[in-house]
Amino acid sequence: MLPADWIAHRRPEDREPVGWLRPEGEEWVAVSLLGRDLTGAVDWDVAEAALEEAGLSWMANVWMLERDDDEPLRVRLVEVTPGLVLVQTDDFGAIDVAVERFELPWPAPATLRPRRDDDPDGRVLFAG
Numbered sequence: 865m866l867p868a869d870w871i872a873h874r875r876p877e878d879r880e881p882v883g884w885l886r887p888e889g890e891e892w893v894a895v896s897l898l899g900r901d902l903t904g905a906v907d908w909d910v911a912e913a914a915l916e917e918a919g920l921s922w923m924a925n926v927w928m929l930e931r932d933d934d935e936p937l938r939v940r941l942v943e944v945t946p947g948l949v950l951v952q953t954d955d956f957g958a959i960d961v962a963v964e965r966f967e968l969p970w971p972a973p974a975t976l977r978p979r980r981d982d983d984p985d986g987r988v989l990f991a992g
Contacts (some may be wrong), residue, residue, distance in 0.1 A: 865946065865947065866884070867886070869886070870885070870886050870895065871880070873885055873894075873912060873916075875916060875919065875920075876903075877914045882897065882915045882918065883896045883897055883915045885908065885911050885915075886901075888905040891905035891906055891907060891908075892906060892907070892908050892911040893905055893911060894906075894911040894912070894915045895912040896915075896918060896922075897920075898970070898971060898972040898976075899970050900971060901944070902915065902918055908947045911946075919992075922978075922992060923941050923944070924940075925978060925979070926938055926939075926940065926954060927939050927940065927941060927951065927976055927977065927978060928976075928978070928980070928983050929975060930952060930976075930977065931975075932975075935984055936983055936984065937953060937957040938954040938979070938984070938985065939952060939953055939954060939966070939976075940952060940953075942965065944970070944972075946951070946970055947970050948967065948968075948969075948970055949968040949969070949970050949972045949976065950965060950966070950967055950968070951965070951966050951968065951976065952966070952974065
């Protein structure tokens with residue numbers, strides 16, 4: 865549940881929500897839709913700019929879900945709300961691929977992270 869003093873911030877051009885401004889003393893912290901701080905305590909304008917710069921493009925990115933018992937799993941965000949982060953295994957754009965979904969808490973845990981260049985890509989082109 866969102867704290868009552870968090871203020872929703874929407875993109876000016878289409879009013880799409882991109883995060884929140886959380887008070888920190890006399891300053892503000894930009895918080896992403898995943899519930900993660902994007903800035904430290906800064907002026908209101910700086911926090912707003914950070915949210916607008918982050919936008920929503922990150923929602924289309926590949927993410928990695930760290931697992932204790934295996935290598936990281938390549939996933940895509942399906943739904944992000946205060947209270948739920950739903951991800952599924954990356955289907956690489958195919959409509960006929962079975963996917964596995966994982967329900968994560970909100971704010972998103974650190975085990976959900978952006979993909980790095982050295983992560984496995986989840987595809988095997990030639991085996992054997």
